[in-house]
Amino acid sequence: MNAGEGFFAPAGACRLPAGRWRDGRLEHATELVADEVPVALVYNGISHAVMLASPRDLEDFALGFSLGERIVDDAREIHDLEVEEAAQGIAIEMRIASGAMMRLKETRRARIGKTGCGLCGVESLACFDDEACAAQAQGGEARFDPEALQRAMAGMAARQDLHHATGAVHAAGWADGSGELLCVREDVGRHNALDKLVGALARARFDSADGFAVVTSRASFEMVQKAARAGFPMLAAISAPTALAVQLAERAGLTLAGFVRGGRHVVYSHPQRLAVESG
Incomplete structure (x- = not known):
């Protein structure tokens, strides 16, 4: 079954007209296509990053991004979070603790997020090595079957x-x-x-x-x-x-x-x- 054929449209997808070639014939059809929108992550009124993302579970995205990029050390440092529609996409407005904002201002850099790869805007090879050394997994002596x-x-x-x-x-x-x-x-x-x-x-x-x-x-x-x-x-x-x-x-x-x-x-x-x- 092709994408869009017989499927309801879940959050994060839309129906678009398309031409489907099958068995030597061209058929007019509608296909379900994944939404991809610019999402601006805004901290205390300052836009920090624009990522291309699916427009669902954006509260989770904002918190996970903030923790992963070490903008905040703990979820409790985000005091308020609102997802707002904008003319060009979606803005996630966050109010974060003053200490977190001070750290962010010291390290802030412009970046554009893509669905491919990148190094998230590190400024030098030395910074890249520091970033690599900073990541530490947990779990101690956890064992898995x-x-x-x-x-x-x-x-x-x-x-x-x-x-x-x-x-x-x-x-x-x-x-x-x-x-x-x-x-x-x-x-x-x-x-x-x-x-x-x-x-x-x-x-x-x-x-x-x-x-x-x-x-x-x-x-x-x-x-x-x-x-x-x-x-x-x-x-x-x-x-x-x-x-x-x-x-x-x-x-x-x-x-x-x-x-x-x-x-x-x-x-x-x-x-x-x-x-x-x-x-």
């Missing part, structure tokens, strides 16, 4: 209503030690999906170290960085990692698994959390 990875990844499909409708978004999920998914968030950008997950867990007051993160994308440097900063002990990706991501995961104490699908996976760092005898 390898089957929990497979169970969590297999369960992701049933929780991705926006992807089922449009075929155009990524998802990030959080599973407990048994692999049961307790929270899933979707977005056109894989980084955004992980930010939304981090924000959702913080709002619900879950301890991210009590489970692990699964993502329906590759594991890039920034995905590992966000996972480590959020305190996940393990990140499991359906696709491959990059070499830089593996190096960061090793330094940060994060267990990184890739190609988690079809009953198989590859562990690239800190395999002790998946304690089984090698075969």
Whole structure:
């Protein structure tokens, strides 16, 4: 079944006219397409970043982004948060603690978010190395059954209503030690999906170290960085990692698994959390 055929339009999707070529014929149809809008993150009246994102779960996104970029150290430093429609997109207005705002002013830099990769505007190679060293995973000596990875990844499909409708978004999920998914968030950008997950867990007051993160994308440097900063002990990706991501995961104490699908996976760092005898 094609995206849009027989599907209701979930939040974050819209119907657009299209021409569908099938069995040698052109048919006029409507297709469900994922929404992608500019979202401005505004702190105490100052616009800090503009990200391209799916217009759903934006409160989670704002909190997760703020924590992941270390704009705030704790959710309680955000005193007020409002999502407002704007002429060109959406503005998320946040009022943050004075200490957090002072730190933000010291480090503020202009950036434009994209659905691809980037280094979030670090100013030099030295700054980049400092950023890499700052990420530290939590979870101590947490152990996970390898089957929990497979169970969590297999369960992701049933929780991705926006992807089922449009075929155009990524998802990030959080599973407990048994692999049961307790929270899933979707977005056109894989980084955004992980930010939304981090924000959702913080709002619900879950301890991210009590489970692990699964993502329906590759594991890039920034995905590992966000996972480590959020305190996940393990990140499991359906696709491959990059070499830089593996190096960061090793330094940060994060267990990184890739190609988690079809009953198989590859562990690239800190395999002790998946304690089984090698075969």
